[in-house]
Amino acid sequence: MNLTIAKKLYYGFGAVALIIFGLVAYNVSTLNNLAELQDIGASRAKDAVIVEEVTGMSAQAYSVLADAIINRELEKNAQEWDEIYTEMLEDMELVGQLVDTPEEIEWVKQANQIVKEYNEDYQLVVRLVKANDMAGIAAADAEIDEMKGEFEEILYKIAASLEEEMNEADENFDAAGALAKTVSSILGFIALALAIVFALLITRSIVSGIKQVIVLVKDIASGQGDLTVRLNIDTKDEIGELAGWFDTFVGKLEAQAAEQKVLQGQVQGSTNDLGAAATQLSSITNDINDKSNSIAEMSAMV
Numbered sequence: 516m517n518l519t520i521a522k523k524l525y526y527g528f529g530a531v532a533l534i535i536f537g538l539v540a541y542n543v544s545t546l547n548n549l550a551e552l553q554d555i556g557a558s559r560a561k562d563a564v565i566v567e568e569v570t571g572m573s574a575q576a577y578s579v580l581a582d583a584i585i586n587r588e589l590e591k592n593a594q595e596w597d598e599i600y601t602e603m604l605e606d607m608e609l610v611g612q613l614v615d616t617p618e619e620i621e622w623v624k625q626a627n628q629i630v631k632e633y634n635e636d637y638q639l640v641v642r643l644v645k646a647n648d649m650a651g652i653a654a655a656d657a658e659i660d661e662m663k664g665e666f667e668e669i670l671y672k673i674a675a676s677l678e679e680e681m682n683e684a685d686e687n688f689d690a691a692g693a694l695a696k697t698v699s700s701i702l703g704f705i706a707l708a709l710a711i712v713f714a715l716l717i718t719r720s721i722v723s724g725i726k727q728v729i730v731l732v733k734d735i736a737s738g739q740g741d742l743t744v745r746l747n748i749d750t751k752d753e754i755g756e757l758a759g760w761f762d763t764f765v766g767k768l769e770a771q772a773a774e775q776k777v778l779q780g781q782v783q784g785s786t787n788d789l790g791a792a793a794t795q796l797s798s799i800t801n802d803i804n805d806k807s808n809s810i811a812e813m814s815a816m817v
Contacts, residue, residue: 523720527713534706538699545695552688559681562613563674569606570670573663575599576633580640580659584652587644596637603630610673619676622669629666636662728761 576599583592607630611623636659643651 523717527710527717531706531710531713534702534709538702538706541702542695542699545691545698549688549691549695552684552691556681556684556688559677559684563677563681565613566610566670566674566677569610570667570674572599572603572606573666573670576603576637577659577663580637580656583637583640583644584656589641589644593641600630600634600637603633610670613677614673616676619673622673622676626666626669626673629662629669632662633659633666724755724758728758731761731765 576596579592579595579599582595583589586592607623607627610626611620614620614623636655640652640655640659643655
């Protein structure tokens with residue numbers, strides 16, 4: 516792919532930045548998920564405590580029923596029962612808002628039915644006390660005691676189920692945390708590896724071309740360079756453009772050197788011709804001098 520150095524840098528660092536952004540986004544999402552799981556665990560723990568507290572209402576209701584049988588202050592006892600019964604209904608409504616699984620919802624329905632039966636049995640006990648029916652009171656007391664056990668067992672099941680959900684949320688929290696560490700480490704390693712790879716590739720693409728230019732310029736500057744050598748770097752980046760113009764420059768130098776060589780040959784030839792002409796002229800001059808001397812001698816003899 517022929518890209519400019521600027522684009523190589525943009526794409527390289529852009530890819531690394533994209534991975535880092537993905538890592539940050541993943542970590543933010545994971546932290547939100549962990550916070551949600553933590554809230555679920557804390558909420559379920561709180562809900563389990565509430566249900567366990569509601570379980571104690573059964574003992575309070577039984578205490579009011581027993582007081583009706585033993586003390587027989589029915590008017591006062593009726594007021595106490597109305598209060599405890601109303602509180603039980605409100606507590607069971609709250610428990611109904613806390614549960615979410617089908618099994619838990621079914622248990623709440625059973626517990627609500629027992630609360631209604633509690634009220635019916637209380638009314639029965641009041642009538643039996645007024646009638647002084649000890650056998651009926653004993654039978655009702657046994658039935659109420661059995662309902663108390665069933666009510667408490669059901670609420671204990673609900674509390675245990677909520678605690679199980681709390682433990683599950685804690686396990687999911689730990690698993691999500693471990694996964695986040697693993698994924699973050701992998702993504703961080705990938706980002707680091709890509710950064711190193713991009714840095715090496717970009718550096719190599721830049722430095723290798725520059726080194727070729729430096730070697731050729733150094734040879735030319737020292738007077739020992741071969742002007743027929745070209746860089747031949749055909750990349751489309753700034754290094755390729757620099758190499759192209761440098762090859763053009765060296766080509767012009769080569770052409771000028773060739774022209775100078777031709778001119779030097781021509782000058783040398785002219786110099787040789789001038790030397791030969793000077794030698795010939797010197798010979799003619801010597802001949803003239805010799806003839807002049809001979810004429811002078813002959814004139815002296817006459």
